[in-house]
């Protein structure tokens with residue numbers, strides 16, 4: 001069974017999840033459209049985005065993934081991924097709803113998105 005302490009250590013907040021998404025999508029660094037090269041980016045405090053150190057261009061790593069337009073916090077998604085990975089999808093929508101404390105509708109949507117995606121390790125662009 002998943003170790004909640006390990007999960008909390010690995011992903012203490014949504015920023016840690018966003019960092020994970022960023023590293024998955026841009027393993028070689030973020031390409032800045034303005035600068036036309038891979039530049040250093042820094043996380044913005046108030047938004048789920050990274051900004052180019054040179055020109056300030058923003059990039060939203062979650063915008064091109066299954067997390068697009070979701071009002072559910074990233075940590076909930078990540079925890080759901082952990083639960084479903086661990087149980088190989090044998091967890092039901094109802095169980096997921098109970099574990100996360102979200103509505104059935106939200107749990108259902110997450111369940112099917114996650115099933116399609118498979119694993120956090122496979123996270124890719126265009127999954128929305």
Ligand SMILES: [Zn+2]
Pocket residue numbers: 032033034035036039052053054055056057
């Ligand atoms: Zn730039």
